Amino acid sequence: MQPIGCVNSSxxxxxDVFQAIAxxxxxxxxxxxxxxxxxxxxxxxxxxxxRQAVSKHIKVLSEADxxxxxxxxxxxxxxxxxxxxxxxxxxxxxxxxxxENRFAQLDDxxxxxxxx
Amino acid sequence: MxxxxxxxxxxxxxxxxxxxxxxxVWSAWTQSEFLDQWWAPKPWKAxxxxxxxxxxxxxxxxxxxPDGNKHWSLTEYKSVAPQKNYTGLVMFCDESxxxxxxxxxxxxxxxxxxxxxxxxxxxxxxFDKLEDLEMLVGMGFEGGFKMGLSNLDELxxxx
Numbered sequence: 001m002q003p004i005g006c007v008n009s010s011x012x013x014x015x016d017v018f019q020a021i022a023x024x025x026x027x028x029x030x031x032x033x034x035x036x037x038x039x040x041x042x043x044x045x046x047x048x049x050x051r052q053a054v055s056k057h058i059k060v061l062s063e064a065d066x067x068x069x070x071x072x073x074x075x076x077x078x079x080x081x082x083x084x085x086x087x088x089x090x091x092x093x094x095x096x097x098x099x100e101n102r103f104a105q106l107d108d109x110x111x112x113x114x115x116x
Numbered sequence: 117m118x119x120x121x122x123x124x125x126x127x128x129x130x131x132x133x134x135x136x137x138x139x140x141v142w143s144a145w146t147q148s149e150f151l152d153q154w155w156a157p158k159p160w161k162a163x164x165x166x167x168x169x170x171x172x173x174x175x176x177x178x179x180x181x182p183d184g185n186k187h188w189s190l191t192e193y194k195s196v197a198p199q200k201n202y203t204g205l206v207m208f209c210d211e212s213x214x215x216x217x218x219x220x221x222x223x224x225x226x227x228x229x230x231x232x233x234x235x236x237x238x239x240x241x242x243f244d245k246l247e248d249l250e251m252l253v254g255m256g257f258e259g260g261f262k263m264g265l266s267n268l269d270e271l272x273x274x275x
Contacts, residue, residue, distance in 0.1 A: 017247055021123065091249040095128070096119050098157055103117065103132050105154035109144055110136040 017088055020064035025049065026057045030080060033067060037079035126246050130239040138228050141235040142199045145226065148175065156180070166213065171196050175204075176213045190215060191224075201227045220248030 021027055025047065032038065032046055040058065044051040058078060061067040065084040070077050118131040134141050144150040148164035156162040159182045166176040173193050178186035188211050191204040203226070208219040220243065227238040243249070 017245075019245070087250075088246065092121055092128075092246070095249050099119070099130060099132075100117060101157045102154060103134075105158070106134065106144060109150055109154045110134055110140060113140050113144070113150075114136055 015060060015063035017064045017066060017084070020060050020066055023057070023060075025054075026061055029054070029057055029061060030066060033078055033080045037070065037077040039075050039077055043078060121246075123246065125242075126244070127240060127242045130241070131236060132239075133231070133234050133236045135234055137233055138199050138230040138235045141237065142228055145228075145237070146202065148177070151175075151177070165211070169193060169196070169202075174213060176209070178211070186211065188213075194223075199228060201225070220244060222248065 021030065028047070029043065032043065040051070040055055043058070044054040047054055058067060062069070062078075065081055067078050068081045070079060118129075120129045122129065136144075144154070146169045148167035151167075152162045152164055154162075155177070156179050161180045162177050163180050163186075164175065164177045166174060168174055171193055175191040175193070176188070178188050180186050188209050189206065190209040190213050191206050194203040194205060196202045204224050205221055206224055207221045208216045210216070222244075223242040225240040225242070227240075229236045229238065
């Protein structure tokens, strides 16, 4: 199947979102950040891994636009980029709608064929 | 219709039953005279330029917008088991069928299962990355919808 032509992405992501959330630690990080914004240190305390490992995961999530930074005073906090998370769900829902429309049209074609 | 997203493997699995025997449903999916009647979401129309349904063959067609803009697409058929299954690599292209390397590709694996007088079509779509869906749906919906609205604007202006 297939769609139609080209559309401009609003921005170019550096990393594949689904690859970013395929990792269980990164999903856990997203869940934590969904409840509250955290500093890198506070975040690392929730995990057994080294701070370095956690910051690598954060880097992947940032590159996929799933996590963004905000500065409060001198401290950096990480928070979930809700827009990006919703975008993906939106595309999936629209794709589903596209298929549903298409198949309803196929139903019409098939019923015409049967009545021939 | 069942619709399952497998994020880890970047694929979507769809199942849909059609109220026609498998020969008829197979024809509707593999012959351009029928595909042109249902492949494009209204108000767009599908127009086939080349259909060569066999392994290594291609379907080159345009999605035509209500105001006549054409967006070209290509399916390269990778395997065919008549009235059972076919796989095809779907991509965007120009009107001569030259694939556009900067745009996403998806691999469609369609299986046709007879169920009495009905047919269940099992569709597995594999993406390089699921974000490609943005482009796949972009023109079909928002583009088409916006275009529909701008047509309406034109009509209103004429009045």
